[in-house]
Amino acid sequence: TDVKEDLSEQLSKLHLQAPEFIEGSYPEYNVVDLCRNYIAGQLSKLTGVDKKIAYDSLAWSIVLEKGDLIVPLPRLRLKGDLVQMAKDLAAKFELGGFLDHVAPVGKFLQFFFSPKFLLNVVTPDVLKRGAKYGSAPLGKGKTVLVEFSSPNIAKPFHAGHLRSTIIGGFLSNLYERLGWKVIRMNYLGDWGKQFGVLAVGFNKYGSDEELAKNPIQHLFEVYVKINQDIASEKEEAEKTGIPLDEKTSTDGQARAFFKRMEQGDKEALKLWKKFRELSITKYIGTYGRLNIKYDVYSGESQVSQKTMDMVMEQLHEKKLIHEDKGALLVDFKKLGKKKLGKVLVQKTDGTSLYVTRDLGAAIERKNKYNFDKMIYVIASQQDLHVKQFFTTLKMMGYKWADDLIHVNFGMVLGMSTRKGTVVFLDDILENVQERMLEIMQKNKEKFAQVEDPKEVADQIGISAVMIQDMQAKRINNYEFGWDRMLSSEGDTGPYLQYAHSRLRSIERNCNIPPEDVLKADMSLDNICGTVEQIKKQNLDKEEEEKQLKNLALRIEKVTALIRIMASYPDTLRYASKNHEPSTIVTYLFKLTHQFSSTYKVLRVMGEPREILLARLALFSSVRQILNNGMRVLGITPVERM
Numbered sequence: 025t026d027v028k029e030d031l032s033e034q035l036s037k038l039h040l041q042a043p044e045f046i047e048g049s050y051p052e053y054n055v056v057d058l059c060r061n062y063i064a065g066q067l068s069k070l071t072g073v074d075k076k077i078a079y080d081s082l083a084w085s086i087v088l089e090k091g092d093l094i095v096p097l098p099r100l101r102l103k104g105d106l107v108q109m110a111k112d113l114a115a116k117f118e119l120g121g122f123l124d125h126v127a128p129v130g131k132f133l134q135f136f137f138s139p140k141f142l143l144n145v146v147t148p149d150v151l152k153r154g155a156k157y158g159s160a161p162l163g164k165g166k167t168v169l170v171e172f173s174s175p176n177i178a179k180p181f182h183a184g185h186l187r188s189t190i191i192g193g194f195l196s197n198l199y200e201r202l203g204w205k206v207i208r209m210n211y212l213g214d215w216g217k218q219f220g221v222l223a224v225g226f227n228k229y230g231s232d233e234e235l236a237k238n239p240i241q242h243l244f245e246v247y248v249k250i251n252q253d254i255a256s257e258k259e260e261a262e263k264t265g266i267p268l269d270e271k272t273s274t275d276g277q278a279r280a281f282f283k284r285m286e287q288g289d290k291e292a293l294k295l296w297k298k299f300r301e302l303s304i305t306k307y308i309g310t311y312g313r314l315n316i317k318y319d320v321y322s323g324e325s326q327v328s329q330k331t332m333d334m335v336m337e338q339l340h341e342k343k344l345i346h347e348d349k350g351a352l353l354v355d356f357k358k359l360g361k362k363k364l365g366k367v368l369v370q371k372t373d374g375t376s377l378y379v380t381r382d383l384g385a386a387i388e389r390k391n392k393y394n395f396d397k398m399i400y401v402i403a404s405q406q407d408l409h410v411k412q413f414f415t416t417l418k419m420m421g422y423k424w425a426d427d428l429i430h431v432n433f434g435m436v437l438g439m440s441t442r443k444g445t446v447v448f449l450d451d452i453l454e455n456v457q458e459r460m461l462e463i464m465q466k467n468k469e470k471f472a473q474v475e476d477p478k479e480v481a482d483q484i485g486i487s488a489v490m491i492q493d494m495q496a497k498r499i500n501n502y503e504f505g506w507d508r509m510l511s512s513e514g515d516t517g518p519y520l521q522y523a524h525s526r527l528r529s530i531e532r533n534c535n536i537p538p539e540d541v542l543k544a545d546m547s548l549d550n551i552c553g554t555v556e557q558i559k560k561q562n563l564d565k566e567e568e569e570k571q572l573k574n575l576a577l578r579i580e581k582v583t584a585l586i587r588i589m590a591s592y593p594d595t596l597r598y599a600s601k602n603h604e605p606s607t608i609v610t611y612l613f614k615l616t617h618q619f620s621s622t623y624k625v626l627r628v629m630g631e632p633r634e635i636l637l638a639r640l641a642l643f644s645s646v647r648q649i650l651n652n653g654m655r656v657l658g659i660t661p662v663e664r665m
């Protein structure tokens with residue numbers, strides 16, 4: 025309420041009357057919400073429709089030409105000639121200082137926010153809130169658990185893990201900005217027969233020294249070697265017809281080793297534990313480069329036997345289990361869910377499986393964290409698996425299974441580095457840094473000014489990888505293209521970085537303390553100039569016309585820019601509904617393109633102080649929003665490049 029009072033006071037200073045605020049709206053954090061409240065009030069006054077219905081009927085407009093908000097009249101449940109009604113409503117609509125105009129288009133009303141109002145409200149708001157601009161306490165008191173990345177120890181970190189890392193990191197940041205308590209969890213593939221394979225392999229090929237130096241790399245090498253042995257033994261057996269010996273064959277030994285692990289054999293577990301811990305230590309560093317810090321390193325190994333036994337018991341109890349030659353499975357076909365096929369939950373030898381561990385893990389997490397929502401960021405290749413275990417949980421009677429969300433995504437094609445196919449996250453990061461450094465060195469003069477070129481190349485390189493990944497709808501596949509993503513032309517990470525460093529340089533050149541910038545006169549007249557000012561100069565006809573045209577252009581550009589800036593908080597909220605990083609990425613390109621075309625007609629340096637201050641305030645706000653948006657995505661904006 026305090027903040028709402030502040031808002032009313034702030035508005036009255038601008039000679040605006042605060043509209044009545046609807047429950048569950050956030051006008052004090054989101055100017056679009058403020059306008060929603062105003063428009064809903066007017067609509068209700070003019071049509072008699074309930075205010076809440078009017079509020080909910082207001083839709084987002086994707087392009088500026090169609091307004092900032094739209095109401096499709098059918099949504100108001102009014103009867104009669106809606107086309108005529110749209111015209112009448114537009115004519116009668118009071119603009120209240122919030123709106124510039126209202127346009128009737130068929131059965132739609134398009135609302136255009138007043139740039140004068142926005143400039144006075146949004147710019148100081150951005151400058152005052154800084155990094156917090158865009159945040160709102162939507163999820164206050166609620167907890168979301170985001171499980172993402174989740175690579176398998178000893179196996180390659182593939183493109184699927186990369187995408188999960190990027191998207192999951194973004195979603196965690198986003199929910200945090202929206203007031204949720206976020207638990208970031210990495211659910212490692214650290215259990216299963218492959219650890220038996222790895223242990224046998226390590227005893228044969230491993231070196232403690234190498235393991236300490238680069239555990240992920242070394243374990244992978246061992247894993248590859250021992251798998252070659254297994255493959256050739258198998259081939260040999262097929263050729264000779266002599267079956268593999270369970271005791272002496274590598275495969276048999278591996279199976280036996282994993283069985284010992286599952287039974288809790290201390291000696292077997294000791295080695296596995298070492299692999300796991302060293303790998304995690306290494307991972308912490310790599311994720312750090314991506315600004316990701318996990319709250320929990322969990323993993324398949326961490327699901328307790330007790331929970332798993334309970335899961336099996338409950339499955340039996342609810343009659344969800346079928347037996348097939350000693351193995352136990354859930355047959356969805358028999359349960360009226362044909363599309364889900366069937367899934368094995370216990371092998372003949374009694375050892376557990378991927379899906380069983382997922383069931384147990386979900387239950388343990390609910391007990392431990394009591395989340396309101398849990399998000400799994402997993403490739404769409406596992407759509408079926410995820411559906412199977414979500415559905416099973418629901419059938420077991422866990423109502424909170426409805427709070428589980430699968431955020432899926434498509435594949436990456438052709439991801440290889442100069443040294444060959446990518447195996448580790450580190451490879452990708454090293455490679456992109458190297459390439460970026462080469463590009464930066466081409467401009468010797470600029471390069472000399474960059475303080476820590478390696479660090480900057482790292483940040484820009486990472487932003488290239490991230491933007492390429494988050495640019496399109498998640499579900500799309502994309503081709504990994506080094507040259508394309510590193511180019512500073514087109515919609516790329518380096519382009520965003522370039523825009524940010526350019527904005528920084530405007531600020532550096534002006535070198536005015538933030539307190540002074542905040543005091544700028546943000547009237548449209550001050551920022552763009554006025555017709556009177558031009559007329560007063562008694563210019564010749566041709567020159568006057570030219571000046572008037574330029575003035576109109578400035579107003580047009582500034583209007584578009586401030587309208588885009590105003591929609592940032594709403595964009596964050598929208599992204600938290602569709603879980604699409606592309607919502608933010610698209611927004612940031614819209615913002616930076618508009619900035620760059622506005623900057624062309626709106627000079628800062630060399631203007632009289634009053635004008636300079638206002639224009640600087642405008643561009644400083646753009647920079648702040650760009651900075652905030654990049655950080656939500658997980659990107660660190662650079663100062664110079």
Ligand code: ARG
Pocket residue numbers: 171174175176211212213382400402
């Ligand atoms: N480790 C798995 C893999 O690499 C991904 C785990 C996804 N998370 C889950 N709860 N199943 O395929």
